[in-house]
Amino acid sequence: MSSSPRVRVRNARRLAALLALATACILGAPAAAQPAWPSRPITVVIGYPPGGSVDAVGRAVVETLGKKLGATVVVDNAGGAAGAIGVQKVVNAAPDGHTLIFGSSSEFVATRFLNPTQKYDAARDLTPVGYVGAIPLVLVASTQSGVTSLAQFVSVARQKPGQLSYGTSGIGSMLHFSGELVKKQAGLSIIHVPYRGAGNIGSDLAGGAIEFAFLGPGAAKPFIDGGRIVPIAVTSAQRIALMPDVPALGEHPALKGYDLVAWYALMAPRGLAPDPRARLQRALRETLQDATVRQKLERIGVVVGRGDENMPQLMARDAVEYTRIVDFAGMRE
Numbered sequence: 632m633s634s635s636p637r638v639r640v641r642n643a644r645r646l647a648a649l650l651a652l653a654t655a656c657i658l659g660a661p662a663a664a665q666p667a668w669p670s671r672p673i674t675v676v677i678g679y680p681p682g683g684s685v686d687a688v689g690r691a692v693v694e695t696l697g698k699k700l701g702a703t704v705v706v707d708n709a710g711g712a713a714g715a716i717g718v719q720k721v722v723n724a725a726p727d728g729h730t731l732i733f734g735s736s737s738e739f740v741a742t743r744f745l746n747p748t749q750k751y752d753a754a755r756d757l758t759p760v761g762y763v764g765a766i767p768l769v770l771v772a773s774t775q776s777g778v779t780s781l782a783q784f785v786s787v788a789r790q791k792p793g794q795l796s797y798g799t800s801g802i803g804s805m806l807h808f809s810g811e812l813v814k815k816q817a818g819l820s821i822i823h824v825p826y827r828g829a830g831n832i833g834s835d836l837a838g839g840a841i842e843f844a845f846l847g848p849g850a851a852k853p854f855i856d857g858g859r860i861v862p863i864a865v866t867s868a869q870r871i872a873l874m875p876d877v878p879a880l881g882e883h884p885a886l887k888g889y890d891l892v893a894w895y896a897l898m899a900p901r902g903l904a905p906d907p908r909a910r911l912q913r914a915l916r917e918t919l920q921d922a923t924v925r926q927k928l929e930r931i932g933v934v935v936g937r938g939d940e941n942m943p944q945l946m947a948r949d950a951v952e953y954t955r956i957v958d959f960a961g962m963r964e
Contacts, residue, residue: 668728668907672703675897676732678717680710682830683800684766684847684931688895689733691927692763692918696897699914710827713801714738715749722751726900728907731760735805736894740949742803744957753898754950758908759942760897761915764933767867767892768809768845770880771860775839781864781883784843785817792820797843798836800829805893806845808956809866815960817885836860847893848873849931866891873932891956895933896942912938 675696677689690706697704709717718738724730739753751757772778776795778787788795799806802825814821824841826832832844833851837859844860848871854860855874864880865871868890881889897915899908916938918924928935956962 668904668910669700669702671729672705673697673700673728674705674707674730676707676709676717676721676730678709678711678714678732678734678738679800680708680827680830682850684768684829684850684893685714685733685735685895686830687847687849687931688763688766688928688933691924691931692897692915693733695918695921695924696914699917700910711801712746713742713804713807713825715742715746715751715803718753718757719751721898721900722756724900726758726902726904728899728903728911730900731911732757732898733763734896734898736949737803737805737808739896739898740946741805741808741953744950744953745803745962754943754946756901757898758901758903760899760908760911761938762936762940762942762945763895763897763915763919763938764928764935765892765894766847766931766933767865767871768806769848769851769865769874769877770809770813770863771836771844771846771851771855772863773836773839773842774859774861776842778842778863779861781878781880784863785819785883785885788817788819788821793822795842796822796824797845798824798826798832798841799845800832801825801827805891808953808962809845809891811960811962812889812891812956813880813886816889817883833860847932852931871932873930894936894945 675693677686679685693704693706709720714734715738718732718734721730721732743749778784797810799810829846829850833854835841836844837854855862862874862877864878866880868879868881870879880886919935919938925935
């Protein structure tokens with residue numbers, strides 16, 4: 632026999648109350664489930680020592696980024712392995728938005744094609760926050776080398792196979808890729824001298840310890856302006872506004888079509904929650920629109936981005952390009 636309407640109503644009310652209580656127990660208080668972010672200083676890892684182009688670009692961005700977020704942001708220079716040590720540090724970090732990596736196309740894409748023991752794949756193990764910009768490199772010469780032009784560089788290097796050296800910020804760095812591509816395309820034999828970062832290359836070059844190097848324009852310019860090193864050519868397809876009198880490598884017949892630039896981006900560990908990611912992306916876009924930041928970046932040769940470029944697409948495109956360079960230049964370890 633069915634129960635009375637009054638009993639059914641009472642049972643329905645009791646069931647509704649029990650469901651409400653169960654839901655509250657599962658969800659808990661909203662404040663406990665969604666802690667405030669950031670709850671402590673944000674660390675931005677840079678995989679190179681101070682003084683190089685990646686560090687210079689990163690620091691130009693980081694301070695203003697912190698102001699846009701209303702948070703304390705500190706830089707951690709974790710140099711080594713052409714930036715890969717710094718990336719691995721962030722890959723291993725908690726994806727809570729408090730540890731980020733500022734780096735270049737070298738450690739985000741290129742290094743894994745040279746180092747078979749590299750554990751991370753940035754496309755798989757990192758969450759893109761945003762693209763910052765791109766920058767060509769500059770081939771520079773020691774004054775002791777006597778080389779003052781692109782034509783002379785190619786000529787002297789051909790006359791002295793295996794006797795000259797060039798410095799870079801490490802095996803697998805953009806500086807290394809630039810140099811090996813020049814050597815292969817122009818048929819040159821120059822010894823590669825990898826440094827732990829770009830910070831000491833300028834002084835060693837000025838002192839004559841090495842004959843040539845590839846540097847970011849910002850890192851090279853103080854030495855160039857002081858007459859301590861000589862600019863030979865830039866790695867982009869065209870000359871750059873920062874050094875209008877310096878030719879592009881592709882202007883030499885042996886290097887026709889040469890075009891290789893580095894790009895910079897901010898990343899986080901895989902699994903970053905949507906809210907911190909959205910706030911970081913918004914703050915980065917605002918930072919790149921800041922006139923003071925743009926001036927700082929443009930002074931060191933950066934073509935500033937918007938911050939919302941399609942990073943997965945860019946990384947996939949570059950993976951194809953770096954594979955081609957590695958195969959062409961015979962760079963595999």
